[in-house]
Amino acid sequence: MGSEHVQTEAAGAFEGLDTWDDARILDALITGQERAIAAVRAVLPRIAEAAAVVAERIANGGCLIYAGAGTSIRIAVQDGSELPATFGMPEDKIAYLIAGGRNAMFDTLAEAEDDAVDGAAQAEIFQPGDVMVAVAASGSTPFTIAAARRAREKGAFVIAVVNNPGSALAAISDIEILLASGAEVIAGSTRMGAGTAQKAALNLLSTLTHIRLGAVHDGLMVNVQTGNAKLKRRAAAIVAKIANVDEARAMDALNAAGGHVKPAVLICAGAENHDAAQRLLRDAKGNLRLALARLAAP
Missing domain, CATH: 1.10.8.1080 (Helicase, Ruva Protein; domain 3)
Incomplete structure (x- = not known):
């Protein structure tokens, strides 16, 4: 998918943004955040559908494994790392496939997202009863796509959380949660609207899952x-x-x-x-x- 088709990287109506006064800039930014939350509300049925699968697989002994690169995996790790303390989920039932490894949580290892070989290799941990939550704003991250493809080959259920329609990641997933948060105020800065939508969606997904699990x-x-x-x-x-x-x-x-x-x-x-x-x-x-x-x- 070319960048011209990636909505999060499209130029919005923000020409001259850096010349605006503070109030106008902040208003544009908060409007982007509100648009992100509206995008999550629009897909609540898909989140519920995904949560039912995650709950069933966890109840039957499967693992919950998050995958992604950059901002997306940082948000996913934040979600997953809270589950043991909040809901009592066993630590050994949660894992993360991180482009660039754990160092990438703190350092900018941008090239790691292009490493499809590493994505597939990290996905070797999957078992047939597991579930993957693959997060990528563009839906075109090579690392994440390769990991998702290998996870499915090994019998895992793949949930794609993406912010752009028609993505390669969604095409190979079992369930797509499409968060249509639209163009970023700062083009391509998916830590903004797309990141907010991802955080909210993952929060809802994991919380509903654990409500259904009796937590x-x-x-x-x-x-x-x-x-x-x-x-x-x-x-x-x-x-x-x-x-x-x-x-x-x-x-x-x-x-x-x-x-x-x-x-x-x-x-x-x-x-x-x-x-x-x-x-x-x-x-x-x-x-x-x-x-x-x-x-x-x-």
Whole structure:
């Protein structure tokens, strides 16, 4: 695909931008951000479709693997790296294919995005039950396309998150999430509108996935990891709210449950001990609402 067909690199109506006053420049920039969010709203059904696949594959033991180059993979890593602490996703079930490797997260290794051989090589980690989220604003990044192609060959499900229509990456994916964020205020600067659209879309995708996996109850993070004092207090407050007990009782239950919110809630709700709470959760496939209902059943 030639650059003349890449909407994010098209010149917009911003001639003389550098001569404008601050208010006018900022208004143009924020309008671009608003356009990016509108582009995400337009594809909510596709995000829901993708989340259903990701949730199913994770539930069946598959890995979630993000792939991309430059800004796109930096945004993807930000999304994925939050999942263990927020939703309790095992660290070994998340991976990243990064053009240029981990150094590219901090250094500008622009040529790495053209390395299709490395993209295919990194994709050798895929197994048939895995799912790839391949992110590329242009949809034409050689590294990402090669990685996606190899992932599909190995039986993985590929979700393409792109900002330009008719892309090569979308053509080889199973689901395309097309974020039509349009021309950037600063032509080609996909850290702007395209990046905002990618961040929002990935946030929605991973959050809906984990809601469907039972990591959220009444808008509360019931798989939150209690890795420090602040998070332990937060977890105790979650237990107290769901189980309708005071925070002292919630903290005792949390300690008995090894810092895990779901069994702590069940202990507060009447489960005999941690083992009994864990059995309830296993029978409910990790769904706290269902486990509570079974505990309350006569």
